[in-house]
Structures are given as C-alpha cells and as structure tokens.
Amino acid sequence: QVQLVQSGTEVKKPGASVKVSCKASGYTFTNYGIVWVRQAPGQGLEWLGWISAYTGDTNYAQKLQGRVTMTLDTSTSTVYMELSSLTSDDTAVYYCARPDGNPQYFAYWGQGTLVTVSS
C-alpha cells in the first residue's frame, strides 16, 4: 500500500533553516511527483510546491520563491523540503502528498511534520 512517512517534529530559531523529509513506499517512486502543503495553527491549507520524482523539476509557490528548495533521493525514495530564513509565520504542520489523476487530486498524504519557529 502507498505510504508517505515524514520526519519528526522540529523546533527552530528565527532565521534558521529546516529540512523535512518524506519517504515513499508501496509504489514506483519515479512514476509520481510529490507536493508539499502546510497548515498554520488553526488555519487552512497552503500549497507550497511540487517536485517531479522522475526529472527533479520543481514548481514553487511564488510567495516562497528563494526560500524553499525541494530535492529528492531516488536511491531511498525520499523527497526533501528545505525552508530557509524562518520566521514565526512559518510555524505550521507540513504535509507531503502524492498527486494523482487528471484532473489532479491528492489521495495519499504523509502524517505531517510540526515545525515550530520560536526564539
């Protein structure tokens, strides 16, 4: 069965960077991309970007351009999302999800990673 397992809780200081991982299993990794979505406390869902697990091509949300980097390691079927220059506004649960279908939808999600930015 498809599984996306994310790394654990992170606590960072303002200005620091965080790198969250998402390990995929149960399917051919390079056949699908991965998207990242975050949810600030008590707030809605925000799409951060997408990476192709086949080519490594990326598409980032404009508001995060220059601060977000998505990479992958095909040898371990793992995708990484790194966010730099953290502020308190980046405090959120970060989810990875697998895009499927046409039109596209997100049927498989990771369990979420809480990132807290605090001095």
Added chain:
Amino acid sequence: DIQMTQSPSSLSASVGDRVTITCRASQSINVNLNWYQQKPGKAPKLLIYAASRLQSGVPSRFSGSGSGTDFTLAISSLQHEDFATYYCQQSYNTPRTFGQGTKVEIK
C-alpha cells in the same frame, strides 16, 4: 492565483441532517475541483475529485456537483464521524489553492 471561497465558514447540524457546503472559484476551473475532510491532528482525506467523482472507500452519502465556478459538497445524512472541517481545492492551475474551510459541528 485562483481564489477559492467556501460558505459557510462553519455550521451546526444534527445527526441525520442533510448538509451542503458551497465553494466558488474566482475564475472558471471546469471540473478541476476536489473536496477533502480533515479531523483534528490528522492529514486531509480525499472525498471527491473532479467535482463529482467519489473517491474509493468514501461512503455514498457524500456527493459533489458543479462546474465552472460554483461547486457543492453534500452529505445526505450526517453521521457522527462526519463532524470535521471540509476544504475544497482547485487543480486547474498552479499554485493549487484551497478554500478557507467549513467546520461542521454538532448542534
């Protein structure tokens, strides 16, 4: 960016009630519209994709309709496990955008 606006933001309903949630896109998105259910501390769960297609394993009391800019999620007979927050999401273009959510609470 395409703005997605849900209404209402919250509602109170009783078990057995029929509930409808609407989602409006700021431009036409054809049928590129998905609905998710989220419970506290959990990842979103896909309910409906392509505006009206029921995701495998989702109870048939959930249904979706609409195209263009106006969409509806209906729950025909609300069950205890349906009390949650519901989000619409467009997949017409990037950035993918979500509605602000509709919280369904017990009356």
